[in-house]
Every structure is written in structure tokens, then in C-alpha cells.
Amino acid sequence: MTAATVGAPAGGVLHGVGVGRRSVVGPVAQVRPAPTVPADAPLLVDGRPAEPAQVHAAVETAFADVAARLRTQADAATGTVRDVLAATAQMAADNALRTQVLARVDAGEPPVAALDAVVQMFAQMFEQAGGYLAERVTDLRSVRDRVVARTLGLPDPGVPALTRPSVVVARDLAPADTAALDLDNVLAIVTELGGPTGHTAIIAGQLGLPCVVRVAGATDLEDGVDVAVDASDGTVVVAPGDDVRAAVARRAEADRLLAQETGPGATADGHAVALLANIGTAADAERVGAGPVEGVGLFRTEVIFLERTTAPTQDEQAEAYAQALRAMGDRKVVVRTLDAGADKPLAFATQPDEENPALGVRGYRLVRSNPALVETQLAALGAAQAATGSTPWVMAPMIATPAEARDFAARARAAGVATVGVMVEIPAAALRAREILAEVDFVSLGTNDLAQYTMATDRLRGELADLLDVWQPAVLDLVAATARAGQELGKPVGVCGESAGDALMALVLTGLGVTSLSMSPGALPAVRFALRHHTREQCEQMARAALAASSAPQARADALALAEPQVRESLGW
Amino acid sequence: MAERTVAVASRVGLHARPAMLFTQAVAATGVPVTIATAGGAPVDASSILFVMSLGIPHGAEVTLAADGPDADRALDELVGLLATDLDAPEGDAGATS
Numbered sequence: 173m174t175a176a177t178v179g180a181p182a183g184g185v186l187h188g189v190g191v192g193r194r195s196v197v198g199p200v201a202q203v204r205p206a207p208t209v210p211a212d213a214p215l216l217v218d219g220r221p222a223e224p225a226q227v228h229a230a231v232e233t234a235f236a237d238v239a240a241r242l243r244t245q246a247d248a249a250t251g252t253v254r255d256v257l258a259a260t261a262q263m264a265a266d267n268a269l270r271t272q273v274l275a276r277v278d279a280g281e282p283p284v285a286a287l288d289a290v291v292q293m294f295a296q297m298f299e300q301a302g303g304y305l306a307e308r309v310t311d312l313r314s315v316r317d318r319v320v321a322r323t324l325g326l327p328d329p330g331v332p333a334l335t336r337p338s339v340v341v342a343r344d345l346a347p348a349d350t351a352a353l354d355l356d357n358v359l360a361i362v363t364e365l366g367g368p369t370g371h372t373a374i375i376a377g378q379l380g381l382p383c384v385v386r387v388a389g390a391t392d393l394e395d396g397v398d399v400a401v402d403a404s405d406g407t408v409v410v411a412p413g414d415d416v417r418a419a420v421a422r423r424a425e426a427d428r429l430l431a432q433e434t435g436p437g438a439t440a441d442g443h444a445v446a447l448l449a450n451i452g453t454a455a456d457a458e459r460v461g462a463g464p465v466e467g468v469g470l471f472r473t474e475v476i477f478l479e480r481t482t483a484p485t486q487d488e489q490a491e492a493y494a495q496a497l498r499a500m501g502d503r504k505v506v507v508r509t510l511d512a513g514a515d516k517p518l519a520f521a522t523q524p525d526e527e528n529p530a531l532g533v534r535g536y537r538l539v540r541s542n543p544a545l546v547e548t549q550l551a552a553l554g555a556a557q558a559a560t561g562s563t564p565w566v567m568a569p570m571i572a573t574p575a576e577a578r579d580f581a582a583r584a585r586a587a588g589v590a591t592v593g594v595m596v597e598i599p600a601a602a603l604r605a606r607e608i609l610a611e612v613d614f615v616s617l618g619t620n621d622l623a624q625y626t627m628a629t630d631r632l633r634g635e636l637a638d639l640l641d642v643w644q645p646a647v648l649d650l651v652a653a654t655a656r657a658g659q660e661l662g663k664p665v666g667v668c669g670e671s672a673g674d675a676l677m678a679l680v681l682t683g684l685g686v687t688s689l690s691m692s693p694g695a696l697p698a699v700r701f702a703l704r705h706h707t708r709e710q711c712e713q714m715a716r717a718a719l720a721a722s723s724a725p726q727a728r729a730d731a732l733a734l735a736e737p738q739v740r741e742s743l744g745w
Numbered sequence: 746m747a748e749r750t751v752a753v754a755s756r757v758g759l760h761a762r763p764a765m766l767f768t769q770a771v772a773a774t775g776v777p778v779t780i781a782t783a784g785g786a787p788v789d790a791s792s793i794l795f796v797m798s799l800g801i802p803h804g805a806e807v808t809l810a811a812d813g814p815d816a817d818r819a820l821d822e823l824v825g826l827l828a829t830d831l832d833a834p835e836g837d838a839g840a841t842s
Contacts, residue, residue, distance in 0.1 A: 258765075259761075259765065262765055262768075262793050263793065263794060266792050266794050267772070267789060267791050268788075268789045268792030268794055268795050269792070294798060297798035298798055301798055305797060308797070312794070481757050481761065482756075
């Protein structure tokens with residue numbers, strides 16, 4: 173333990189990797205991990221080990237309480253979260269689980285050991301069955317953790333019920349945890365693990381929440397203590413003084429002013445760069461469509477497919493796409509076809525036995541094993557286009573070769589979609605961007621995946637975040653090559669990775685020749701502001717400086733040195 | 746001891762929603778019922794954990810068994826349940842996969 177962890181003094185600072193640029197002050201709400209107690213931990217009554225009958229009663233009550241609480245939570249939830257919670261509640265209420273644990277308790281086994289043994293038995297059976305069941309082991313273990321905590325009178329593990337705006341702190345947040353958060357009361361998210369492109373960070377970005385990941389000592393912060401979370405410099409200040417609070421308030425005021433600028437994206441000298449939003453659902457389109465956004469640069473359609481056992485029908489999809497198109501009116505909407513596989517598995521499409529899923533049958537490659545998925549999706553988009561009179565753009569993820577681009581374009585055009593593009597996420601596609609662009613109308617760079625494949629760095633490995641950095645000159649070289657091909661052929665080259673939402677990177681991308689930037693809606697005001705205060709020539713100088721640098725931190729520093737002082741001040745760079 | 750053997754009709758097998766509906770129905774009969782796959786040991790059919798861990802795919806035959814005066818009534822009801830597609834999505838047959 174260091175001074176920066178347990179009982180960190182007022183003003184003590186914890187460091188991590190920031191996601192976003194906002195800062196807030198609020199009380200800590202810890203997401204409790206599983207209780208770590210020895211298997212023979214005794215149940216104490218009035219300080220003395222409990223009688224066997226008391227242990228029996230305590231365990232039985234704990235099971236009933238946990239099942240009831242989960243059921244209440246499920247009833248209050250919707251969609252996937254509801255299903256997950258309901259299934260977990262049924263496990264907690266399971267007859268065989270309870271009676272076997274109680275039989276061991278009655279035989280004199282300590283309650284934790286009894287629970288561990290029975291849960292372990294079921295977990296092994298599930299793991300042997302594999303597939304869908306292996307994934308349910310997490311739910312089973314969460315039942316174990318809740319029952320152990322309840323039996324021994326420890327705080328409930330998992331996401332706390334938030335009663336006031338709070339800074340949610342966790343070792344790491346599982347997707348189900350994130351889904352269970354009462355977002356109206358979340359000010360910021362701080363985690364001890366995870367990387368800046370991981371699940372938590374992306375969700376936080378989508379919601380416009382400041383987030384700091386990889387903060388050592390975060391889970392030792394006391395519940396309820398105020399912290400100042402600054403996503404732009406990746407710090408968490410414990411019990412901040414008046415000066416820090418005042419600085420946060422000033423930044424909030426500056427944010428409010430930034431958000432008032434609403435015009436189309438352009439540099440100071442009028443070079444237009446379309447500023448677009450990334451969305452995952454038709455409901456997102458309705459939310460961002462009400463704001464000053466120029467369109468949707470990335471509609472991630474896989475959300476419609478996730479957590480289902482069979483693919484959604486053509487009509488079901490057409491309705492969702494039509495809803496998004498209607499929400500955006502005559503503004504541009506770029507729909508990306510299904511990007512499943514690797515970290516986004518689908519029950520009906522994913523190859524279960526891939527050794528390297530990130531290098532496997534994912535993204536557009538699913539067309540090899542399951543062409544009907546793509547065909548149905550394109551037909552649904554064609555139907556949505558006919559129903560709304562809009563003209564959506566469509567693009568395929570994970571294209572590696574011009575032949576794949578040609579194949580996709582042929583299918584999309586056959587379905588009646590006029591404007592067809594592909595994602596450039598693989599170095600091979602960036603190096604051959606000219607040949608790929610010859611087959612399609614536009615390309616869009618997915619910078620997270622491009623960095624992952626260029627740097628041979630798993631996006632999910634937080635400890636390699638420095639390699640995964642989009643500022644790596646090698647990654648910038650590939651972006652530059654793609655943008656150059658677009659300029660030569662007179663076709664649009666967009667960026668729809670998280671990097672487009674980094675205002676400084678947005679200037680560099682503009683300087684490299686990128687024609688549109690699509691990002692989390694929360695990032696738009698800062699990018700719009702930064703663009704408006706730099707000329708195209710300045711952006712090009714920054715791009716040249718970044719390309720000439722010898723490392724990622726140097727590239728960022730060299731670009732930053734050329735930024736307008738006023739913008740640096742306003743955006744807290 | 747009453748017994749019935751039936752093929753599982755649910756398209757996803759006896760997992761997820763079908764397993765939940767089946768085990769709830771077993772519990773509702775109030776009769777202790779076991780379920781076994783061909784050649785497998787019988788397990789408590791009211792336990793979703795046991796039933797799911799059998800990993801029963803679509804079309805596999807399972808044997809239900811129960812004792813007592815209500816055994817036949819309970820088994821007939823449960824066999825009827827297993828012989829229907831418990832995972833049929835409401836009003837659609839156009840799955841694309």
C-alpha cells in the first residue's frame with residue numbers, strides 16, 4: 173500500500189488513463205467485488221460460532237433473500253438486463269443448489285466451503301457442456317458471491333443502488349454491471365483495470381461520462397468520500413480542496429459554452445469536415461438527431477443482433493433502420509453491416525473454436541460461412557430506404573482486399589443501396605487503399621482496430637495500451653496513406669474510431685486529409701471548437717509534425733506544440 | 746415408478762428459456778420428477794442447473810420418471826411441454842441463419 177491508496181490524504185492524487193475530457197466532483201460509490209473470505213470462515217452469532225441450526229437458517233434465508241432481490245431488480249429492468257437478472261434469480265432459487273448446500277451444512281461443513289463445493293460442481297458441469305453454458309458460469313458465481321455475503325452479513329457485491337449523483341468505482345465493470353447502473357446518478361466511472369479502448373471506456377464515451385481507467389488503488393477509496401475525476405489528464409483527486417473544485421466548476425462552465433457552438437464542422441478558413449455521431453441503436457439516432465449533428469458516421473448494427481439465439485428477421489431489421497433514417501431526416505447515415513466475432517460473439521454466427529478470434533472469421537468474413545446474414549441485412553436496408561425515401565450509405569467492416577470490397581459492393585448495389593463503402597481497419601487495406609477505393613464510393617477508418625492490427629496488440633490488454641495508441645507514427649502513416657488515396661481518387665475518407673473524438677487528434681486527421689469525423693456524441697462540441705480555431709494549413713503542419721515524430725507521446729506533444737494557446741486553455745490540454 | 750421418453754422439440758434444445766419454462770412446470774406439479782438422457786444418470790428435473798448442465802440438444806430423447814399417485818398426470822403434462830417448441834419466437838418463421 174502506498175500513501176496514494178488506503179486513506180489517501182485530502183488532495184492526494186491517483187493516476188490512470190483518462191477517457192474523454194470532462195471533469196467532475198462527487199462521492200465515491202464502490203462496486204463491491206466478490207467477498208474474499210476463507211472457506212472455513214465461521215458464522216458468528218454474538219461473537220461466537222453459530223449453532224448448526226442457526227447456520228442452516230442463515231444459509232436458507234440468504235438464498236431466499238438473494239433470489240427475491242434479483243427478481244425485484246429483474247422486474248425493474250428491461251431487455252437483456254432483465255433476462256440476465258431473471259435467469260440469475262432462478263439459479264439462486266434453484267432447488268438442487270439450495271438442498272445440496274444445506275445438506276453439507278447440516279453435515280457440519282462451514283457454509284462458505286459448502287457453497288463453494290456445490291457451485292464448483294455445477295460450474296464444472298457447465299464448463300464441460302461448453303458454449304452457451306460456459307458463459308452462464310459467471311452468473312452462477314455471482315449467485316455464490318451474493319449468498320456468501322448475505323450469509324456472513326457482508327456488504328452485497330455488485331453494483332450499489334445509487335441514491336445520489338456518484339462516481340462509480342470498480343476493479344473492472346462487466347457489461348452486465350454497466351447495464352445495471354442507474355445512469356441518472358452516475359457522474360463518472362473509475363476502474364482499476366481495463367484499457368482506454370475497452371468496453372467500459374467505450375460505454376462511458378458513448379454516454380458522455382468522464383472515465384479514468386487503470387487507476388491503481390481506486391478500489392481502496394472509501395465509500396462516500398468526495399473525489400475530483402479529471403478525464404483529460406487521467407487523475408482522481410481525493411477530498412479535493414476549494415481550488416480543485418473551483419477549477420472543475422470553471423471547466424464545466426467552459427463545456428457549457430462549447431456546447432453552444434452548433435454550426436457545421438469547418439476549419440477557421442472554411443475547409444469543411446463533416447462532424448458525425450456514432451450510434452448503436454435507432455433510439456440513439458433519435459437522441460442525437462435532435463442535436464446539431466451533421467449525420468451518423470457509424471451505425472453499429474450488431475446491437476440488434478447481440479444476446480439473441482437467432483438472427484433478427486429482415487422486417488425486424490428494416491424497421492430499426494427505417495426508424496434511424498427517419499430520426500436523421502435528410503442528414504447522412506452510414507450503416508455498418510454486422511461486425512460480429514472476436515470480442516462481440518453471436519450465438520448463431522460465431523465460430524466457437526477459434527484460437528485467435530481477432531484474426532478469425534469476424535466482421536465481413538462472416539459472409540464466407542453465413543452469406544444469408546449479410547444478404548438479409550442489405551435487403552432490410554434496401555427496404556428501409558424504400559420505406560423512408562432516404563438514401564443511406566452502407567459499409568462493411570474488416571475488409572482486407574480489393575476483391576472483398578468488390579464482392580460487398582456488388583451485393584449492396586444488388587440490394588438497391590447506391591452509396592457503398594468499406595472500413596479500413598487492416599493494414600493491408602490501408603496499404604492498398606487506392607485499389608480498394610476503386611471498387612467503392614468511400615472508405616472509413618476504424619482506428620482502434622487499425623492500431624490493434626498494425627501494432628499486433630490485443631485491444632483488450634490494458635497493459636499494452638501504450639502500443640495500441642493511435643498516435644503511434646506507424647498507425648498515422650497508414651491513415652495518411654488511406655487519406656492520400658482518397659484525395660487522388662476524389663472519394664471521401666472518414667474516421668469513425670474513438671480517435672476522431674479526441675479534439676487534438678481530430679486536427680491531425682484533418683491535416684492528413686480525412687474528410688469526415690464520426691465520434692461519440694459527447695465529443696462533438698470540443699472537436700467542433702478545436703477545428704474552428706485552426707486553419708487547414710495549421711492542421712497540415714500538425715499532421716506533418718506527428719508523422720515526423722519518433723514515438724506516440726512525441727507525436728502528440730509535437731502536434732500539441734503547434735495548437736492555438738487559446739484552444740489549449742479552453743480544452744484543458 | 747412411471748416413466749415417459751420424449752424427444753425435445755425446442756429448436757435451441759433444453760437451454761435458456763425452454764429450460765426455465767420446463768423446470769418451472771416441474772416444480773408446479775408438486776411431484777418429484779427426474780430427467781435423464783439416454784444412458785445418463787437421472788437428475789432432479791425441477792433444478793434449472795441440473796437440467797441445463799445436461800446440455801440436451803434439439804431432437805435428443807430424454808426419460809422422465811416419477812413415483813406416487815400423481816406421477817402419471819404430472820409426466821403426461823411435462824411430456825406435452827417437451828414435445829412443443831418452447832423457443833418458438835412469437836409470430837415469425839423467417840430466421841435467416
